[in-house]
Amino acid sequence: MRKSVLYIMITACTLLNAAGQANRDDILKAVSLSGRGESDEAAAILKGMKGIESNLTLLLVRGDILLRAGRTGEAKNDFMAAEQMQQGSGLYGLARCAAVGGDARAAVAYLEAHLRSPQRRSEPEILLDSVFANISSSAEWKSLWKKDWYRVSERKSWEIEHYLKSGRTEMAAGSWEELASLYPELAVTDYLKAKIMMAGGKHNEAASIIAGLASGDDTPPEWQYTLAQAYEGAGEWYAAAAAYGKLIDAGHPDPKLLFLRSRMLLKSGDRQAAKRDLERYLSIDPDDTGALGLIGKTYAEEGAIYEALPYLNANVDKHPGEATAFNLRGDAWLAARSWERAAEDYAMGLDLDPENGTANLNMGIALVNSGRIDLACHYLRKAKALGEKNATQYLSKHCLK
Secondary structure (H helix, E strand, C coil): CCHHHHHHHHHCCCCCCCCCHHHHHHHHHHHHHHHCCCHHHHHHHHHCCCCHHHCHHHHHHHHHHHHHCCCHHHHHHHHHHHHHHCCCCCHHHHHHHHHHCCCHHHHHHHHHHHHCCCCCCCHHHHHCCHHHHHCCCCHHHHHHCCCCCCCHHHHHHHHHHHHHHCCCHHHHHHHHHHHHHHCCCCHHHHHHHHHHHHHCCCHHHHHHHHHHHCCCCCCCHHHHHHHHHHHHHCCCHHHHHHHHHHHHHHCCCCCHHHHHHHHHHHHHCCHHHHHHHHHHHHHHCCCCHHHHHHHHHHHHHCCCHHHHHHHHHHHHHHCCCCHHHHHHHHHHHHHCCCHHHHHHHHHHHHHHCCCCHHHHHHHHHHHHHCCCHHHHHHHHHHHHHCCCCCHHHHHHHHCCC
């Protein structure tokens, strides 16, 4: 998930399953816009949405987007309304509003109340929240963290997650042994065991463990993401798509879920469903280079070059500094046997990424077919040097003198 939308997604801890698809997509569009720094546009979408004042989740999402847009007073109103609807729900947002205004006393008072509530965030989440940098040197802030707010099991879990993220699997395993000796009955103990197994390449076993843990409706969304990743690592593409689909159907406010599911659907062979997800995702984030490239590639592989080109052209136009955008369009032209156009795009891609073995190979193939053998041999030799074994057959046929 993108860091720029992480807080909004955490804020929307109550899922959006009460909204219809049209409203859901507007919410996802607002989250996406805010993540791209267009918070005023995002707030305008949610301001015009009916029923938002009676929906706890939407108030929290809009409050955060308004805060990102610098509209602190309006954000505070949304968080206060959320707090009136459900005690504890708006406290963290109110603490952030106060911190933005430099009011350390109010921010810490709200945050202390939040830490006493069932909705409390983890210590790493709070300490890494840049909003609080404004008050982090205050006496109130320092006094707050003199008290230990968290259980041993929570701290040990964060430690294991940190080790895994930094690639220190053996240290994660050692910390897990300590956690398991103290809290063998906790679900998080089994979950972290599965994550350590994934780090060691045991995706099938990990998926089996997490699937048992993630069967209930109260499963943390993060666990469902991890389950999808475990299935993907195990090559269980359709199961991975289903895991992402569960989050989508529940209304989890992460626009990228549609893209993630489309990748798994393509690998499982369901191209039509994948294209529907990609088209829906592009209606939410029309500039995403990964989605533009993937849907264009999918159409091109089907031989539908003229359906592919609008997406591939848009990708190049919107991302002229991305080698992949040119290479994917080159692939489409290559499939259509338009050798000259393919060579033009590969040349642009190789200017940006000259060490791409596949692009060098395809450039060589395009040049062979357009009759420029001497130039083709240069790219074919480089492709072979970069590990492209398929270059050998072209070299032996066209480049041995």
